[in-house]
Amino acid sequence: MKSKPRKDGRAKITGKCRFLDDYSLEDMLHGYLLYATIDKGKIINISYPQDFDLNEFTIVQASDIPGQNIVPEPVSDQPFMTEGEVLHFGQVIMGIAHPDLKTLMSFISAIKIEYEEKKAVIDVQNCLDDKIYQFGECMHISHKHNDEKYPEHLKHIEDVFYTQHQEQAYLEPQGMLAEYDLNNNTIKITGTMQCPFFVEEAVKTIMGNTVEKVIVETSEGIGGAFGGKEDFPNLLAGITALLAYKAHKPVKIKLDRADDLLITTKRHPSRIAIVSYTDAITGEIEAVNIDYRLDAGAYQTLSPVVLHRGILHVSGGYDLPRCEISGFLHQSNTPPNGAFRGFGAPQAIFAIESHIDNISKAIGKTPLEMRQINILRINDEMPSGQVIKEDNLNECFERVLEISDYTNKYKQFEQYNKEHKDKKGIGLVLAMHGGGYTGNGEKILKSKVKMRLDQNADVQIYVANVEMGQGAHTTLSQMVNEELNIPLEKVNVQIPNTGKTPNSGPTVASRTIYIVGSLLQKLAAQIKTELKCDDIADYIHNNQKVFPREYELSFQPDPNDDFDDKTNQGIAYHDFSWAACVVEIDYDPLQYKVKVKKCWNVLDIGRVINNDIALGQVYGGVTQALGWALTENIYKKGYPRTRGFTDYTLPTTEDTPEMMVEFIHTESAVAKGLGEIPMNYPAPAVRNALIQATGIIINDLPLTPERIYHEINRSSL
Amino acid sequence: MIINFHLNGKVTSIDTDPMRRLLDVLREDYKLTSVKESCGEGECGACAVLLNNVPVTSCLINIIQVDGGNVITAEGISETPLGKLIADSYEETNAVQCGFCFPGFLVTSYHYLNNDPDIDEDKIKWALSGNICRCTGYRKIIDAVQLACRKLADQELDHESI
Numbered sequence: 001m002k003s004k005p006r007k008d009g010r011a012k013i014t015g016k017c018r019f020l021d022d023y024s025l026e027d028m029l030h031g032y033l034l035y036a037t038i039d040k041g042k043i044i045n046i047s048y049p050q051d052f053d054l055n056e057f058t059i060v061q062a063s064d065i066p067g068q069n070i071v072p073e074p075v076s077d078q079p080f081m082t083e084g085e086v087l088h089f090g091q092v093i094m095g096i097a098h099p100d101l102k103t104l105m106s107f108i109s110a111i112k113i114e115y116e117e118k119k120a121v122i123d124v125q126n127c128l129d130d131k132i133y134q135f136g137e138c139m140h141i142s143h144k145h146n147d148e149k150y151p152e153h154l155k156h157i158e159d160v161f162y163t164q165h166q167e168q169a170y171l172e173p174q175g176m177l178a179e180y181d182l183n184n185n186t187i188k189i190t191g192t193m194q195c196p197f198f199v200e201e202a203v204k205t206i207m208g209n210t211v212e213k214v215i216v217e218t219s220e221g222i223g224g225a226f227g228g229k230e231d232f233p234n235l236l237a238g239i240t241a242l243l244a245y246k247a248h249k250p251v252k253i254k255l256d257r258a259d260d261l262l263i264t265t266k267r268h269p270s271r272i273a274i275v276s277y278t279d280a281i282t283g284e285i286e287a288v289n290i291d292y293r294l295d296a297g298a299y300q301t302l303s304p305v306v307l308h309r310g311i312l313h314v315s316g317g318y319d320l321p322r323c324e325i326s327g328f329l330h331q332s333n334t335p336p337n338g339a340f341r342g343f344g345a346p347q348a349i350f351a352i353e354s355h356i357d358n359i360s361k362a363i364g365k366t367p368l369e370m371r372q373i374n375i376l377r378i379n380d381e382m383p384s385g386q387v388i389k390e391d392n393l394n395e396c397f398e399r400v401l402e403i404s405d406y407t408n409k410y411k412q413f414e415q416y417n418k419e420h421k422d423k424k425g426i427g428l429v430l431a432m433h434g435g436g437y438t439g440n441g442e443k444i445l446k447s448k449v450k451m452r453l454d455q456n457a458d459v460q461i462y463v464a465n466v467e468m469g470q471g472a473h474t475t476l477s478q479m480v481n482e483e484l485n486i487p488l489e490k491v492n493v494q495i496p497n498t499g500k501t502p503n504s505g506p507t508v509a510s511r512t513i514y515i516v517g518s519l520l521q522k523l524a525a526q527i528k529t530e531l532k533c534d535d536i537a538d539y540i541h542n543n544q545k546v547f548p549r550e551y552e553l554s555f556q557p558d559p560n561d562d563f564d565d566k567t568n569q570g571i572a573y574h575d576f577s578w579a580a581c582v583v584e585i586d587y588d589p590l591q592y593k594v595k596v597k598k599c600w601n602v603l604d605i606g607r608v609i610n611n612d613i614a615l616g617q618v619y620g621g622v623t624q625a626l627g628w629a630l631t632e633n634i635y636k637k638g639y640p641r642t643r644g645f646t647d648y649t650l651p652t653t654e655d656t657p658e659m660m661v662e663f664i665h666t667e668s669a670v671a672k673g674l675g676e677i678p679m680n681y682p683a684p685a686v687r688n689a690l691i692q693a694t695g696i697i698i699n700d701l702p703l704t705p706e707r708i709y710h711e712i713n714r715s716s717l
Numbered sequence: 718m719i720i721n722f723h724l725n726g727k728v729t730s731i732d733t734d735p736m737r738r739l740l741d742v743l744r745e746d747y748k749l750t751s752v753k754e755s756c757g758e759g760e761c762g763a764c765a766v767l768l769n770n771v772p773v774t775s776c777l778i779n780i781i782q783v784d785g786g787n788v789i790t791a792e793g794i795s796e797t798p799l800g801k802l803i804a805d806s807y808e809e810t811n812a813v814q815c816g817f818c819f820p821g822f823l824v825t826s827y828h829y830l831n832n833d834p835d836i837d838e839d840k841i842k843w844a845l846s847g848n849i850c851r852c853t854g855y856r857k858i859i860d861a862v863q864l865a866c867r868k869l870a871d872q873e874l875d876h877e878s879i
Binding site for chain 2: 003005006009010011014015017019021022168169171172173220221223224225226256257447468469470513542545610612613615616618620621622623624643644646650651652654655659
């Protein structure tokens with residue numbers, strides 16, 4: 001658990017690290033996207049402004065695509081550019097390039113598009129409430145469920161929870177640079193992305209057989225991603241490549257913040273209905289029915305994968321003996337929603353954790369008692385039938401109660417609230433997150449990693465996983481450095497490049513350290529065994545002739561990991577990370593305003609490689625979750641579209657609570673997933689604390705003063 | 718129009734459209750790419766520079782406004798003793814993540830430490846509240862500034878301004 005300094009630290013602090021917009025090539029054109037500004041309809045006519053010389057511009061549209069006009073995704077249903085039909089605001093119509101950015105932007109804003117508009121579905125709640133908007137296949141998990149009527153003495157509680165869109169709001173907007181090499185007929189892409197091999201496939205799809213080779217490399221720095229640079233870069237790279245191919249010149253597209261907010265993927269809004277049957281005397285939950293719905297936006301793209309993770313996390317850290325879970329996607333006319341840290345789990349954990357507190361209020365047990373009674377324990381089964389083999393969630397739970405002094409505070413706040421106009425509240429939640437791809441995903445992906453040992457005993461690591469701020473390249477190097485005992489400064493991860501790095505999979509799903517890091521560590525151990533030597537540097541020194549030498553290793557799944565994709569029964573995730581959290585809030589009844597004061601986090605993420613980097617993930621994830629809980633909202637009723645950080649309210653230093661973080665089992669053999677779990681639990685913790693502060697049950701996010709005002713006034717009617 | 722100003726300690730002049738954003742002039746004409754564009758509307762502080770020793774968002778400043786003035790970017794700050802001390806503190810606390818917002822934080826924390834290097838957390842939070850970071854949750858940034866305050870108190874820095 002050593003906190004070694006980040007390799008990229010100095011260059012980033014001083015601004016020397018190059019991000020995509022800092023790249024400039026000779027003869028480079030600026031590119032941009034022309035997109036639809038209606039929610040649904042058909043394009044009737046496009047007219048270019050008269051006062052520009054059209055010959056100066058490179059323009060590509062659907063009819064220019066030599067390959068296929070479909071962005072490759074788990075469900076490939078979204079075109080790169082429209083062929084006339086508009087299903088959402090922001091649907092791309094054309095890519096346009098010009099040597100001068102200012103001229104390009106004036107030209108684009110002067111293009112007139114005539115539409116035939118149709119009635120669109122924009123209201124999230126309406127879309128999620130009405131079954132006519134369902135699309136794609138529904139998913140089910142049925143666990144020891146039967147249709148018997150539940151005994152009368154069980155308390156039957158029904159809730160419906162809604163959560164809103166959330167923008168990833170990476171500080172660096174999306175961008176892509178494409179170069180076409182006429183002599184070799186190849187395309188090179190440089191960009192800000194999480195998944196270089198997805199981008200490569202997308203460019204190959206749009207270009208068809210017209211180019212010999214596509215190579216994708218990430219820019220030196222990637223200015224945050226959080227899932228937002230998982231799938232949108234596929235579309236952006238495809239169009240940028242096509243522009244470069246047509247212009248025979250390099251083309252760079254960098255989105256404006258407004259456009260990045262308006263047209264890229266967001267977190268899925270959700271509607272989660274839970275019906276539970278609880279023994280009011282013992283507090284044991286006997287059975288639940290859950291209807292889990294996500295608004296996918298206009299196209300399905302990767303939404304089924306989000307839905308899958310969502311339904312596998314919606315039971316949370318609880319033992320629900322009998323349960324029936326159904327998952328549905330709904331279609332609206334907003335840009336397709338996509339990946340965002342947590343990937344369906346934050347919505348799930350928000351719903352189940354809120355429901356547990358609602359049950360506690362209904363049957364007169366405390367939130368603490370409800371959790372003590374129903375927490376997942378060793379040998380309990382999750383809805384997928386996966387048996388809990390470790391008591392780590394319980395350990396997190398007990399530890400968080402201890403360090404937060406939860407029980408005393410809960411009582412103190414009850415008393416405080418009776419005596420004061422301003423209020424206090426404390427919220428308690430449990431959470432988990434499955435590491436790596438869901439079900440058989442990692443088995444199919446078969447990640448491969450490569451290492452090169454040089455004559456000077458430098459170690460080069462080749463993986464497709466990007467450094468987007470999470471500290472992966474330092475942490476991965478540290479894992480190899482520990483195993484090979486070669487100094488950290490001599491172990492380096494190369495910038496991912498699909499021509500040089502093997503496909504170790506996308507940088508998603510809390511899998512980089514857990515899956516790819518474990519593979520590297522295993523490979524390093526194999527090298528030691530193969531060379532029959534502990535001092536690798538010494539061995540290299542004495543056997544110069546055989547170096548540089550490359551080593552590779554592919555992922556081997558545990559043969560016992562069986563998962564049935566149809567019934568969703570089996571090992572959904574080989575390892576879960578666990579967490580328990582307590583949040584303390586102040587509530588100002590005059591302003592209807594929540595202020596998060598303190599947040600205690602206890603997590604089991606297995607072995608901790610770099611404590612500072614791990615802490616950074618928790619601090620950042622919690623803060624992002626607090627933004628989702630309290631202020632962040634893209635579509636506000638009666639309010640124009642969100643176009644910038646002025647009206648998309650992100651947490652600042654002033655919103656940062658005091659945060660206490662502890663990791664347990666830090667010396668375990670396996671380093672489990674970390675990136676996403678801190679996003680999963682803070683929102684319901686704040687929401688549950690607000691119940692203590694106000695006595696009001698609110699089932700929707702975000703908890704803005706407007707919503708709290710509305711709910712308090714409604715409940716007093 | 719010819720604009721004369723000091724940039725990172727040197728006298729410079731540029732003949733350009735007076736309404737161009739300072740951000741664009743610094744990035745395009747001077748290749749000072751520590752100055753980042755993120756929100757483009759003065760909310761996030763990624764493009765922060767010092768103008769006459771006050772942090773400003775360079776996306777909201779027209780180049781004509783700096784005529785006769787003094788501009789310092791993260792490139793300039795990181796060459797000063799105080800700038801190095803702050804960068805060291807950020808590095809030692811492992812505060813940085815994606816790094817896109819960090820040059821802006823360096824500028825604002827330099828201004829804070831140069832004027833009122835108080836270790837008080839609330840004061841630091843207020844001073845940095847114009848810089849948005851989406852990765853770190855700010856905890857380690859605050860730790861880093863506090864560390865820099867302690868370091869500064871422990872040593873006599875040569876306060877020569879650039």
